Amino acid sequence: MPPKTAQKVENRSGVGEKTLRKARTIPIFDGCRERMKQFDIPTYYRSGFITGLKRMRNARDRMKTDLDPTVLNFGNVRIMLARHFGFCYGVENAIEISYRALDENPGKRLFLLSQMIHNPHVNDDLQGRGIQFLMDTAGNRLMDWKTLTPDDVVIVPAFGTTLEIEAELAHLGVSLKQYNTTCPFVEKVWKRSARLGTDGYTIVIHGKHDHEETRATFSHAKEDAPAVVVRDMKEAQAFAKYVSGQSPAEDFYREFEGRFSDGFDVALHLQRIGVVNQTTMLATETQAIADYLREVVQQRDGSADHFADTRDTLCYATNDNQRATLALLEHNADLALVIGGFNSSNTSHIVELCEEKLPTYFIGSASDLTDQNRISHWNIHTHQLEETTNFLPAQRPLTIVVTSGASCPDSLVESVIARLLEMLHAEVPIEEAVEQARQHWEAS
Ligand code: SF4
16 A cells, blocks of 8 residues: 655745744754754755654654664655754754745845755745845855845855855945854854964864855855865875975976965964864764874974864764664665755765665665656766666565755755655555654553
8 A cells, every 4th residue: 555645855946934934943953952942944845753853862862872773664664864964953054044034024125045955845945935046156256245225134144154245245335244053053153263363273164165164164164264164084194295295386386276275375274273174074074084184293303292182173063974874774674765855965975875785875865766666866977867676676575775964954955865666666655654653652
């Protein structure tokens, strides 16, 4: 019997929006503390049964020590859901503010500096309601900013923005204060950078130099100290050769072109270094880079005194989602589906982790499950869309890992599960499988 599904994925009608956006009280957890911050976001981003499961797990595990996945047993198919996935604090905050801006400014022109978060469904919905983007994700301008007036409303996305853009818009009389959705965890990185600068360290940013958040962090960091961006271990190793003096200083300016601050002097500015991160990098890589650079300084100086011993600046959601992914990969499964925007950094890293153990498909929504056994998915290595046929193995029961990034609505995850269950002719209705899972956790 095909399973019943709980909810439509999206509402584009524009009718009854306020009713649809009635607040749900989702507790947000940060480390060991329950923050109890509640966000008022459109209910069509939620999934009734996923919200219920998350609440139940959170209520039973307030310290977030139990990373076991939640298993939904449909007889011939088992869906293994990561302990942590989906909208994070910063994303819900940004969504709430953006929709509030729409409600509070009828008749005005509304702009987002760029994509609010890296999820096309959320961005499309905002655009469908009249919000325009000033830039694409690469920072290319989509309109003439000189046409902006003080009466226009401009929203800063969760990634934050650069000081240069702030200054330019201020010059045009556009205020960014009222609807600034910069995530507090990104601002925390800026504060950490400022401290490093005050203490006389050059700031090494582990991040993707073309990512909005890293562009914003670089802009803030370079006000406090010389700054340079390294993307991964390979670049960290190349950078380390300048720290140790193995590579000639003049090559640095070519090799790291566009990724260091004005006036960067290799002879002066690599003596004392400290590392911060884009909040969504791979935790293991971040740790490895920090350890490696500390070792390079230790070998050069005979002590690591000139390496700032900072903890990583990954955000709680990145940590939770990656730890939960690693924990679920300890269980046997046949394949993994990771759902999110293809330009989402945190989602790509979840894909990377899953790929180490399972056939993994990075998809945007249920519509990527194109027919009975064919899937359209994003390859994070080639940056191409691919199609795979017969992606569902023949054996039964089939165990499928399903998880998503921090910018993916749970309603999309629900629709992917519903589609899978339909394709596989699941033997148990979804309500029954959810109830079994609930009873399991209550008894444990
Ligand atoms: S992933 Fe982290 S830094 Fe980014 S918006 Fe979410 S909580 Fe903030």
